[in-house]
């Protein structure tokens with residue numbers, strides 16, 4: 188169904204007056220609204236921020252984005268995951284939360300029970316204008332529901348760790364540095380300047396993950412959120428050929444990469460939130476998702492929140508986004524791979540020159556952090572900066588037509 192067939196008046200809560208304002212502001216279709224940013228929409232159409240957010244969410248669910256990782260149906264929860272209830276809960280399900288508090292919570296960026304489960308009582312109290320004791324109770328309830336923050340025995344954790352798999356870059360020096368490859372049940376953040384090789388690595392991983400385990404892959408498929416329009420099927424083709432694996436058909440590899448182009452940071456978040464549906468289908472089809480890519484994680488957040496006094500909001504949203512990516516990776520024993528473009532700081536003589544200008548907006552939510560930079564003779568340096576279980580270190584690699592190679 189063409190999204191243009193929708194009248195603005197079909198959007199829940201939009202009467203003739205709002206529809207008129209929307210049209211005047213240039214939003215003449217459901218599709219246009221689906222691509223708007225919340226701020227843009229509520230400022231131009233003179234509606235509340237929460238209303239704008241709901242409107243965008245509804246419109247996004249109506250249009251079919253340019254990929255199968257679409258935001259079509261409401262999210263369903265895996266039945267085989269006992270820690271989740273049968274349906275995803277709304278924040279209105281939380282005891283004591285009526286429409287007014289729910290609105291305040293949404294305005295502050297708390298859209299899900301999980302996001303409340305992982306916040307601090309003081310932050311929640313301020314956002315919802317409630318007492319801290321109430322906030323604490325609310326957080327506890329959400330944690331119980333989402334099964335977050337409870338204790339597990341060392342044995343449980345150990346058993347979960349046994350399931351961790353490694354995905355090889357197939358550059359031996361890099362794989363050794365990573366202790367065998369990128370880990371599942373974890374998010375690796377790769378940061379570096381423009382042209383440092385971040386997108387090349389994610390393309391290569393989207394190929395390698397499809398290989399069988401004996402060749403360094405995980406025999407799985409890929410969910411790929413592209414925010415800068417830099418996904419290139421031609422590159423995938425070249426890299427598949429570069430594998431020199433007999434019978435490797437580039438077309439088959441492309442079929443298992445599910446790409447969605449994110450238009451705004453809200454859209455980006457929604458694509459991950461709603462990709463559980465796709466993940467379930469892929470599992471049922473025998474091609475479980477084993478790699479979740481967001482390239483770039485931060486570009487839309489940076490541009491939309493540039494120069495605004497809303498850094499706390501940006502941070503909170505990014506944290507929630509990372510949490511959603513992590514949950515997906517945890518549930519499917521998949522790898523999270525996100526990129527973050529930074530400018531290195533040449534003015535730093537003392538201290539750490541790898542600290543990006545403007546600080547690190549991803550914070551401490553990634554499990555592994557890799558700093559990439561260009562060196563002489565087309566060499567690239569892959570530096571493991573932060574890891575819970577591996578020593579820091581560096582390895583070098585080259586980007587060639589056939590993909591990543593040893594120097």
Ligand SMILES: Nc1ncnc2c1ncn2[C@@H]1O[C@H](COP(=O)(O)OP(=O)(O)O)[C@@H](O)[C@H]1O
Pocket residue numbers: 379380381382383384385386387388425586587588589
């Ligand atoms: N087909 C290719 N053959 C060789 N090198 C390539 C090819 N495509 C891209 N590259 C290299 O990758 C670089 C771009 O890296 P990229 O991963 O896109 O950077 P970013 O870190 O900004 O995502 C190019 O400057 C080029 O050196």
Ligand SMILES: [Mg+2]
Pocket residue numbers: 385386387415417482
């Ligand atoms: Mg890139």
